[in-house]
Amino acid sequence: MTLRERLRQKISAAFYHHGLLCASYPVPIILFTSASILTCCYPLLRLPLPGTGPVEFTTAVRGYASPSHNPLGDPVERPDWYRGPPVAYIQQVLVKAAVSPWGSNLLPVDAFRPPLGQVFTLLEEIRNHVHSDSSGVQSLEHLCLQVTDLLPGLRRMQTVLPEHGCLLVSPGNYWQNQQELFDSDPDLLKTVQKHEPKGLHTSATLRDLLFGVPGKHTGVSHYSKKRVVTYTITIALSTYDAGFLGSLRARLKQLHPSANCSLGEEHMVHVHFKEEIGIAELIPLVTTYIILFAYIYFSTRKIDMVKSKWGLALAAVVTVLSSLLMSVGLCTLFGLTPTLNGGEIFPYLVVVIGLENVLVLTKSVVSTPVDLEVKLRIAQGLSNESWSIMKNMATELCIILIGYFTLVPAIQEFCLFAVVGLVSDFFLQMFFFTTVLSIDIRRMELADLNRRLPAEAGLPPPKPGPLRPREAPPPPRPSPHTITLQTPAFRNLRLPKRLRVVYFLARTRLAQRIIMVGTVIWIGILVYTDPAGLRTYLAAQVSEQSHLGDPGGGGGQPPHLGGMAPVFPGGDPAKALSVLPAREATPLPENQSQRHLAPGRVQEQPRGPPAATQVPWGAEDEEGWRRLSFRHWPSLFSYYNITLAKRYISILPVIPVTLHLGPQEAPETPRHPQDARLPPDPIPKFSSPDLQAADLTLYKVAALGLAAGVLLVLLLFCLYRVLCPRNYGQNGVSHGRRRRGDLPCDDYGYSPPVSEISPLLLRGHSMDIECLASDGMLLASCCLAGQIRVWDAQTGDCLTYIVHISISLGCEGRDPCVGGDSASEDEGGGFPFRRHAPPLRPPLFTDQPDLTPLIDTNFDSRLPPSSVHAAPPRGAAFDYGGLVERAYTEHEPPSPAAYPSPSYSSSPPTAGFANCRRSPVEAPDRGFACGPPPAAEWEGSVWAMELRGNLIAAGRSSGKLQLWDAVEGSLRCSNEEGASGITALAFLNNRIVAARLDGSLDFFTVELNKPPGLLQYRGAPGRGSMPPSPCYSSDDLISCQLTRSVLCAHQKPITVLRAAAGRVVTGSQDHTVRVYRLDDSCCLFTLQGHSGAITAIYIDETMVLASGGQDGAICLWDVLTGSRVSHVYGHRGDVTSLVCTNTCVISSGLDDLICIWDRSTGIKLYSIQQEVGCGDSLGVISDSLLVTGGQGCVSFWDLNFGDLLQTVYLGQTSDGQGVRQLLVLDNAAIVCDFGSELSLVYVPSVLEKLD
């Protein structure tokens, strides 16, 4: 034993024990896991919330020095981004200017034209300020942040934003920092407004950038009540020079003192910006997430064969996600702060960790033997996959470790997270997911147990503890012939709500409509806000109506604004040159600028205190930039292709400047001639474009919000309607009430008359009915005793009956019962004829009525009653022979060796049942094994029966094909060419196809010895889907000739035979389905696709072919091409019957589940839990009505929604009898094989309701 094997064994054993542990104590383990997840996630609370908002950090101005790149010591109170110099130092000069006192001769324009005009003076002052100290002469040119070109996409901003020089912005930029342009501007507001972007904008606009305060605080409008104009001059500095800034501050304060200003100057604020995510960055991110979801979808789709697929898929996703969270939490706990963008690496982490292990575990556990205990199943499943899980995990860890040694920080961090995530994922898989899986498996077994409770009553009691089955109360049995509304507890129908939601969405095309509405709204907004759109038109209308519309229109624009006038400092070298010499020529630092200022128009210096009360300074002015959008600075810098992402800027304390302009000075400022034409009084329509814009924005947002709210309400309403199951009931009620007047028996759902659906009992058979056949008008049944009775399907009258015994007696004149009984199985060659002799037996067996009670009592005494129900009918049939023999042994015990009895007669009954269920050879079809009737042995028992016209075709175990007249009960014809027993018959037109036990297929032709012109045709009753069948009169001589025999149609016995639409389809135990043409018995296709014996086939006139096999698979085939169009696994165990409608496929299986599948997509719509032993009794009345049999009742289901419409109880006395066969006649009567009785149920009301 190598080390590897030993290791493998150890791992396997460990996993086995672990699985046992998990399955034994699910609740404590889940609690423990949840607790550990929460504990590990706790450090996540300390992490900052994700977002792109800026982060601030405040330091004192005094003693400030640019932080170094590597922080030494003193890590406290310093955010980790506070390293190295900032991108820029922002120095704002906050100007508040007012014209006071306000004179009556002043125009509204005067409220802001003179104050704005002052900006040029101030700018000049700031630009020319020079500070010299011991280190040298400092000027703004040296200190400021030099910017280069604007981004290429911003050509239209070239006129207003500085290029190739200092980044210094102020309202003066609107006029290229030139006083002359300002003075000649006829409409200042229009100039300002011109640069505003169209549409909804939340980020910083140009106006905000230049004014440096939010738009509504500037006071630049005709309506400013306070008549105080506020703006800033914003200077971006690349280096911090305390001396220069101090002297600038002092100088400005000295020039324009602000008396009541108490703004703090001590603190500078550093603002750190996160990485911004643009649309372009979002696209790859969204792509990765889409791929991630596709991965999760495709992975979880593979979870199968569990109780709740969705629950397990959710558990798998939870496992992965919480392991990621745990990994982040643990890493944070140990001091490793995540620096990567979590949203970006998250999909890759999920992909690396993967869902594979979870799926492998599920698959492994599910594939363990079902009959084991849950604990053992979990343990076995775990230990089976232990080696591969450990191997995969080791491989992944190795790969990640290799990645760790790339020594790239980002990859290292990723790998670290991945390692911790992998380990925690393993932990969670082992504890959390395994436990959830065990709970799920247990739930499934409980459901099974509930269903099979009667059947397993004889087995040892189930495990105590969590395995205790909940006893379902027996359904309340009402008085006979009544209709219950309540669904019995047994019938737990899983309502496919989520399917309904999906279907509702698909049906109403809700998503498309919402998208369409959204598109319409969006287009509307676009049309409205488009530059050439509605809004301009409206604005033009408005301005035309107001008499002061700009007469010149667009032509009134000052021509210089359109041009490429050089921006003040940098763009014009001549100007720069003219400034520079002046500065060099004047070494006087303090007064140098004053000399330049001296020739200025306004001399503010002597003024100051008198009007100071009019300009308020408040605490909010101290950090006025806070009122700006947080994108203000990033967008300003982004225009120059400087990113602030992951970097920071330092904002220096503002320099307050107060300007007071006397009323006499205000007019001195040169007014533009057009200013006078402005109205003296504010006119609302014209005046405030900014207010208007703000209002419009508000309206738009409100409208959008309203629309969204309405949509949401509608959506919720729709969802409610979809999810509320009462909806359907209500529909039915209204429907019923509407039609109540003309159809008195329509209102089936409420207060139904007791006699509305009364099953008609057809009595007469003395034993259980085995074969049923009908052609719509007549109904033939054959019981275990070999008696064939023919009934009128309309009235329920017994027309005739054929007793084989009498015939055989008449023919042979032998003691019928004894010989036929013991030698009923044809393979026994030499019969012990000596058993005929004892005189005791004739009273026992000569006539049927005497035999029945004996058999019955024997049956009941031998078997637990529940087993009788659980057993399929053929099982009872097989044991019948054995039981009769027991009857013999009771009366006269002979030597057991004298009986050459068939193998199954000696086996105990339960084993016989198991044998029947398991081995298809002995029980290929339900028609296969009628019990050995006490008829003559040469007759054999009836294994298959068909009824067409008035001919009954009966196939016998001896290989005989007999044709009986259904009305007269006379044998018309018999064919004895085949030796092997006929297992299935198909009678179509004048052809009979017989499948035999040895796998051969015989085609017979029924011929009348009469000219065919005399053949009468009887009209097809009911729906008319049947072809008219010839009616053979009793005078005709009928012969049945073997036209062709396909000797080796299948390698193994043929189990199913169906014929329709000119095709004969056979299914066999050799896993294949063959399609023959009825006319020339030519084999068209051999359809392979099943991995088990074929147990059910459906074909109808529309050539829909479906087949089900022992593997639980259902295949849909194209009969024309022989290709398989659909393949689903539906049942655990055999598929026992199949029916197709136009839209769906209905299948039932040995697991007593009826599944309804969508025929086109192969998706399971829903399933109906049947009662034990009634699984294969189902029929479809119309396209939307399904009938299933239950314990002594039949139920009607709405096929479209899976609602139980009605349950009809068939009788009072026969509680334990299950409906084992169900035949739907054309006139919508349902014939149920119900013990030894037949029930004829007419459902006129249901049909009328549904049609």
Next chain:
Amino acid sequence: MSRTLTAMADSTPGGYGSEPGPRPAPGPYISAVTNRTTNLVIRGAMLFSVGVFLALVLNLLQVQRNVTLFPPDVISSIFSSAWWVPPCCGTASALIGLLYPCIDSRLGEPHRFKREWSSVMRCVAVFVGINHASAKVDFANNVQLSLTLAALSVGLWWSFDRSRSGFSLGVVIALLATLATQLLVYNGVFQYTSPDFLYIRSWLPCIFFAGVITMGNIGRQLALYEHKVALEKTHQD
């Protein structure tokens, strides 16, 4: 692929004629799917669209590498690359995706390793991740970056392919693509910001290799459907 599935499912109820001819003509869909050429065209179209999509997204990643803040007219930058890049990538991926199953069948060794869509999705995700890493992660030097990406690409092959034919085909195609790119750059059609391997970036072959493996994976998975259809066709006698 989902289109194929739905189409496959949708066409089941229709197409049942009732004429009992000896060998009835197959329905339009069945004949379309079983027809090799049509199938090839469908697969090629799917692969082409996948290639175009990936090219657009990954190109965007590369474009972003130096630009973090975008001007307001950001939508136009999605198509910032030349118009011919996505069609070229699409065509190449279609060719590769068709070539892989073809070679598999020629060699007679069908690819059996992890043949399911979830694995394919995982592969695509890892491929995007490799691109992401090449664009976003700051490496100390180019050699390290290239080596890391090479290791990742080989890891991709090991995780999702593990066939010798896949590896060799990937290497050959990656070399050819690198050569083509060299020629393109040499002729000045476009250029890289900081070439370190003649005219291109040295990690380009690794990206090409990973892309070939990914597209081959998708192509094989798509071919599986055709294989199934063909199998059923042979089964029908």
